[in-house]
Amino acid sequence: MSGKDGNRREGTARANVRCAEQPAARPPSIKDIARLAQVTHPTVSRALRNSPLVSAETAARIRHIAEELGYHASALARGLATRQTQTVGLLMEAGNPFAGEVARGVAEAAGERGYALLLVHAQEDAERAHRAIEEMVARRVDGIVVASPRARDLPLLEAMRIPLVLVDSDAPGKAAPAVMIANREAMRAVAQHLIGLGHRRIAYLGDRNGLRAEAARLAGYKSALGRAGIGLAPERIVACDGSPEAAMETMHELLRLNRPPTAVCCASDLVALGAMQAMRTRRLRVPNDLSVTGFGDLFFAAWLTPPLTTVRQPARQMGALAMENLCRLLAGDPLPAQTCLDAELILRGSTARAPKQESDFAE
């Protein structure tokens, strides 16, 4: 029993009036438990961590008192002592539906492993992004999951020595291990599906901010056309910034071509949203006049009119796997630079046979 408390000196702290009821009731600590259990606080610490060094009866008594007091160990103090916070930073663009699903997977996996999540919003502003990243350092996160495809702050992240995993964006250089899907093969399957339907004038509507995942998708598109012996028409390969608004504008440009496409491969479901809107404005019917494909299979894709043919990207599973990989990394296990998940082509109503008068010849 220390018996030396009760004369707390810092009377000025705790300035915020919480409820004006309890007189600044600080949460119970192991010392409080120790006093009640007639032991010292190290014994309490050991008992609560199920150390074999404590006798069964003492441990039971201590745990009972802890329960009664509503004790919850301070993760701050523990983190300070053990140098591990059991916290991982999650860098993502809050509001992005894909990132949201990834976050769900990460959150569930983290919860199971006793990790907490520090949510850091991927700011546009470079200066704020910098501060946000420093926040993670200050909070001493054990590792970081980056769920933001347009992570141009990767160099910053690597500069600090924190274990890092990426989702859906492999990085240039040696960088960090990433969880990906086979973007190239998936987009190739999309294009092959369209070719199989008789389309020859197939456009590609890309996402300029899609980083390497985007490059792989474009490569898949080109590969499919190449294999089918269809030449690449540069004017049919365009890109926007990834938003439906921009996609709509860009789609209008495609439709103004002399020989407009009969099918469009969109780099994402969001892009497809804008593309379909452009067709609607021009009274073109999907899929009768024009076929459209998306990428990602976001939750709304199945409910569009018509339902969107797209590639299922297992976002939640990707998040869970990223968290799992991060744990491996923290445990010291070496990881492959990339973990690749299967993507599945989902055929729905937005694709159909090419209009007859246009098929088979004349790209």
Add this chain to the structure above:
Amino acid sequence: MSGKDGNRREGTARANVRCAEQPAARPPSIKDIARLAQVTHPTVSRALRNSPLVSAETAARIRHIAEELGYHASALARGLATRQTQTVGLLMEAGNPFAGEVARGVAEAAGERGYALLLVHAQEDAERAHRAIEEMVARRVDGIVVASPRARDLPLLEAMRIPLVLVDSDAPGKAAPAVMIANREAMRAVAQHLIGLGHRRIAYLGDRNGLRAEAARLAGYKSALGRAGIGLAPERIVACDGSPEAAMETMHELLRLNRPPTAVCCASDLVALGAMQAMRTRRLRVPNDLSVTGFGDLFFAAWLTPPLTTVRQPARQMGALAMENLCRLLAGDPLPAQTCLDAELILRGSTARAPKQESDFAE
């Protein structure tokens, strides 16, 4: 100068091999800076916190060294000492698009105020939900923002003495201050819009998990019909669990009625998604045969075919305001039990005049 360091005892800690390069280089502390600057660590602490108790030149020297070392104050230690973590817990259903937008608002507002966000996924499982909430206590968050409308864990949250604010779900009892929109008035405006278009058989497709916000919306619907002198037909007031799948099923039931509705008020945009799908299956055209309205104005609403008439719910702003309110609460300012934001009726293409043969008489 303490001069007593260098004999660190806990050689067994830090078991995880990070990169096998740096020999467990612990981040620099104020003591490291103090040694280099030939002062003691309290002076460093004061200098970095811009205390007037330090001479300008000493402070400059210290800050220079800190910068050079890449120093970032440990939020853990600071939280331990000051009893404030500058962290707020964000309880939300990750993956839900509305919650995602709210999260974005919260994140931006939190960033500006120097708060970090602890993301806690609102688990279905009661036992996990309990653990998740205890996690926030253990992490000693200063306050909590609840962005999950179906928060049946509110009692748990109130049990711990942590300041709390709610988004889009006012709570029973005295509970916590909430940021809301005028659900009742907004849905009334929706129904009045449909009535103005000549509709008389207007159905309501609710969300059973919508809590009180849902009750208010239904009340608004009833109020509008009442004012227009239209009787309530119980068979036209139905509810599902909020998912598009369930909404589709329930919509089919509505369409099987002897006298099916000519318009449907959906409790959310997600519900509207399912409802429109049901109509598509039956080859009913929106809005020619049937008008549909949503609620929320999620990002996809404007891009549907046809674009969805709905109520704009300023999710991001609600999140930001919730965070702001939480700060007020932490500062001791009393808050009104509810802060109400304006919602705006957005007219788009999914509503039109009622089919002629059905209007004006015979509800």
Add this chain to the structure above:
DNA sequence: GCTCCCGATGCACACGTGTACGGCTGACCC
């Protein structure tokens, strides 16, 4: 009856930061 060993507990210190208080130095005033 002595030693040896083992199980259970206490002691001391560490983690990194914040702050109340005291002490030192120099300038200023009477």
Add this chain to the structure above:
DNA sequence: GGGTCAGCCGTACACGTGTGCATCGGGAGC
């Protein structure tokens, strides 16, 4: 020239938890 005061810095302690080592008591083996 001594007292006073302000500015600046160091000392000591606190926050809550973890852990290496010492200690203490008791049982076993000789």
